[in-house]
Amino acid sequence: MSNTPSELKYTQEHEWAKLEGEVISIGITDFAQSSLGDIVFLELPEVGTTLDKNSAFGVVESIKSVSDLFSPLAGEVTEVNSDLVDSPESINENAYDNWMIKIKPANVNDYEGLMSAEQYSTFCDDN
Amino acid sequence: MNELKTTILTNDHLELKAKMAPFAGYNMPIQYSSVKEETLAVRNNVGVFDVSHMGEFFVEGEQTIDFIDHLIPNDYKNLSIGKAIYSPLLREDATIIDDLITYKLSENKAMICVNAANIEKDWNWISAQASNFNIKLTNHSDEISLLAVQGPKAEQSLNSLGLEVSDVPTFGVKSFENGIILARTGYTGEDGFEVFCPNEKVKELWSNLLSNGVIPCGLAARDVLRLEVCYPLYGHELNDELTPFDTGLKWTTKMNKQDFIGKKTLETYNPKFKLIKLALDKGIPREGYDVLNSNGDIIGKVTSGTMSVTLNKGIALALIDSQKVPNDENYLIKIRKNNYPAIYLKKPFVVGGNKK
Numbered sequence: 001m002s003n004t005p006s007e008l009k010y011t012q013e014h015e016w017a018k019l020e021g022e023v024i025s026i027g028i029t030d031f032a033q034s035s036l037g038d039i040v041f042l043e044l045p046e047v048g049t050t051l052d053k054n055s056a057f058g059v060v061e062s063i064k065s066v067s068d069l070f071s072p073l074a075g076e077v078t079e080v081n082s083d084l085v086d087s088p089e090s091i092n093e094n095a096y097d098n099w100m101i102k103i104k105p106a107n108v109n110d111y112e113g114l115m116s117a118e119q120y121s122t123f124c125d126d127n
Numbered sequence: 128m129n130e131l132k133t134t135i136l137t138n139d140h141l142e143l144k145a146k147m148a149p150f151a152g153y154n155m156p157i158q159y160s161s162v163k164e165e166t167l168a169v170r171n172n173v174g175v176f177d178v179s180h181m182g183e184f185f186v187e188g189e190q191t192i193d194f195i196d197h198l199i200p201n202d203y204k205n206l207s208i209g210k211a212i213y214s215p216l217l218r219e220d221a222t223i224i225d226d227l228i229t230y231k232l233s234e235n236k237a238m239i240c241v242n243a244a245n246i247e248k249d250w251n252w253i254s255a256q257a258s259n260f261n262i263k264l265t266n267h268s269d270e271i272s273l274l275a276v277q278g279p280k281a282e283q284s285l286n287s288l289g290l291e292v293s294d295v296p297t298f299g300v301k302s303f304e305n306g307i308i309l310a311r312t313g314y315t316g317e318d319g320f321e322v323f324c325p326n327e328k329v330k331e332l333w334s335n336l337l338s339n340g341v342i343p344c345g346l347a348a349r350d351v352l353r354l355e356v357c358y359p360l361y362g363h364e365l366n367d368e369l370t371p372f373d374t375g376l377k378w379t380t381k382m383n384k385q386d387f388i389g390k391k392t393l394e395t396y397n398p399k400f401k402l403i404k405l406a407l408d409k410g411i412p413r414e415g416y417d418v419l420n421s422n423g424d425i426i427g428k429v430t431s432g433t434m435s436v437t438l439n440k441g442i443a444l445a446l447i448d449s450q451k452v453p454n455d456e457n458y459l460i461k462i463r464k465n466n467y468p469a470i471y472l473k474k475p476f477v478v479g480g481n482k483k
Contacts, residue, residue: 037347038163040434041411043463059463061411063162063434064347 002031002124005096009111010120013054013070016096019111023078025099026071028060031124033095036062042088044100049077053110057101060088073110075103134179135272135329143343150346151243153180158345165348166436169315170479173278174344175336182246183271183323184239184253188262191235198256199229200371200380200387206231211298211310214379216241216249217389221370221396225249226361230300230310238308238323240273242361256388272329276341277319277352279481285309285320288335292320307332314349316356316479354431354442355477357404363414363430364402364444374446375402400427400446403458405469406435406476410462412443412469419459419466426451429460435476442476443469 008016014032018025033039041061051057051071058069079102084090091098105111115123131154140147145156156177158165168174186195196204201214208231216224225245230238241249246268257264276285285292292309295301297318300310306325313319324332337343350360359365364374371380372393380393405412412432417425427447435442443460459466 037158038161061434063351063436066411066413 002029002034003096004029004031004117004121006117008096008117009072009114010117010123011070011072011114012123015070015072017072017111017114018099019108022104022108023102024073024075024105024111025102027099028069028091028095029120030095033091036060036065036067038063039088039091042085042091042100044080044082044085045077047077047080051075051077051103060091069100071103072114073103073105074107075105078102078104132180134177135326136177136179136333139330139333140177140343145343145345151180153243155180156343156345158347159343162345162347162351163436165342165344166351168342169278169317169319169344169348169352170437170477171279172342173276173280173284173319173340174342174348175333176275176277176344176346176349177272177333178275178321178349179272179329180243181273182241182243182249182266182268183273184241184250185265185267186237186239186262187235187265188260189235190260190262191237194257194260194262195229195237195239196384197260197387198253199227200384200389200393202381202384203229203231204384208233209300211300211312215365215371215376216252217371217387218252219388219392221372221389221392222367223361223365223369223371223374223376224252224367226359226365226376228310228312230308232300232302232308240321240323245361270326272324272326274322274324274329274332274336275313275315275319275349276322276336277313277315277344278317281317281319284336284339284341285322287339288332290322295320314358315352316358316475316477317352318480350431351433351436354433354444355435355437355475356479357444357475359402359444360431364446369400369446370396370398372396372398373400373402373449398449401449401452402430403427403445403447404472404474404476405443405445405458405460406438406472407441407443407460407467407469409441410460410465410467411441412460412462416443417461418445418447418469419461420451420453421455421457421459423459423466424451426453437477
């Protein structure tokens with residue numbers, strides 16, 4: 001069973017989101033890092049990039065695979081974790097400590113519409 | 128949808144919680160622990176791959192040598208008994224049907240090991256060529272399992288299981304009384320052995336290897352390992368439309384042989400492509416990515432690409448249009464929206480082959 005902290009929100013594309021004040025941190029879930037295997041490359045957007053809901057904001061690559069990263073919400077990128085770009089393997093060690101981008105959501109109320117930990121766990125079990 | 132075929136060891140892989148995926152019609156283990164750990168196990172210690180999906184044909188009869196020497200472009204006639212040889216299998220127009228290893232078991236008996244995806248295609252072709260020769264061709268693919276035991280400690284691992292292999296030279300073949308045939312060959316660039324094992328004995332061999340500390344390795348690590356040492360893979364660097372001259376296999380075509388299928392075409396053939404090796408300091412090349420010259424013109428495509436575990440950088444094999452090979456050896460690979468400079472290499476990315 002993969003780990004899904006209850007204080008986070010989740011998407012069907014296996015991203016997690018965490019609301020802190022007016023800003024939302026985004027990363028990939030434990031299920032995602034485990035499915036990908038050894039993560040070796042991360043490509044993230046520039047600060048100031050405007051993202052639509054479900055638009056691709058970056059790419060994560062394992063040794064043998066390439067996957068797009070999708071934004072759970074519409075918003076503007078306010079911060080990018082450039083340390084993580086230098087050591088993407090940290091995602092395999094702890095998927096939830098390693099946020100990728102922070103966004104200022106266009107509508108913060110949309111956050112509540114994302115999946116809860118319980119819903120996401122059920123979703124993973126069903127797929 | 129067709130049911131996936133299994134190997135004798137499929138349940139053992141599932142018990143080890145291997146990630147499984149379809150490969151050439153078989154449900155095969157892609158990785159057990161991690162691609163990185165498995166790759167390094169083979170480079171530094173010893174790993175074992177279940178490659179039982181591969182096919183085995185036997186050729187027997189007094190014209191075995193003449194037949195195989197006609198069938199493949201490499202030199203089978205002068206190969207010593209007890210040795211194996213790599214070769215492509217060609218049509219008359221020199222296009223590549225498959226690549227295979229032929230084992231000279233005796234004057235009148237040979238084993239041919241072929242890619243799983245091509246078993247039927249190869250069988251049809253080879254049987255059709257056999258009619259003028261006094262030989263018997265049989266397909267034992269469903270009765271033989273194949274384990275590749277690879278890495279610097281492969282020799283001591285097999286010795287400790289009572290399969291004495293210290294006397295087997297590189298590309299040497301040895302037959303055992305219990306029906307096992309093994310050869311000092313492999314697809315990783317490391318020292319190692321491919322062990323052809325009767326189906327009923329393979330479970331015991333697999334579990335004995337694992338009990339002795341040999342690491343189970345999946346097809347993902349196998350692909351990284353072969354790409355690091357620049358071995359071609361059918362369906363990627365080799366296919367039905369390319370000839371050996373297009374794709375780095377000129378060395379396997381012995382043009383001074385009296386005859387082989389495809390020789391006539393190759394005598395006047397102008398290569399359409401050149402297979403090259405490219406390494407990247409930044410970015411990971413993948414199959415299908417465009418290769419560009421320094422002006423930004425598309426001149427070829429990546430046929431295989433990965434992150435090299437051993438070197439920790441992106442590596443690729445690419446087919447370049449032979450008319451567009453740049454003299455300055457400056458190449459770019461397009462990854463998504465950006466062009467990344469690639470370093471052109473003449474030698475393989477990694478040189479393995481150490482013994483411990």
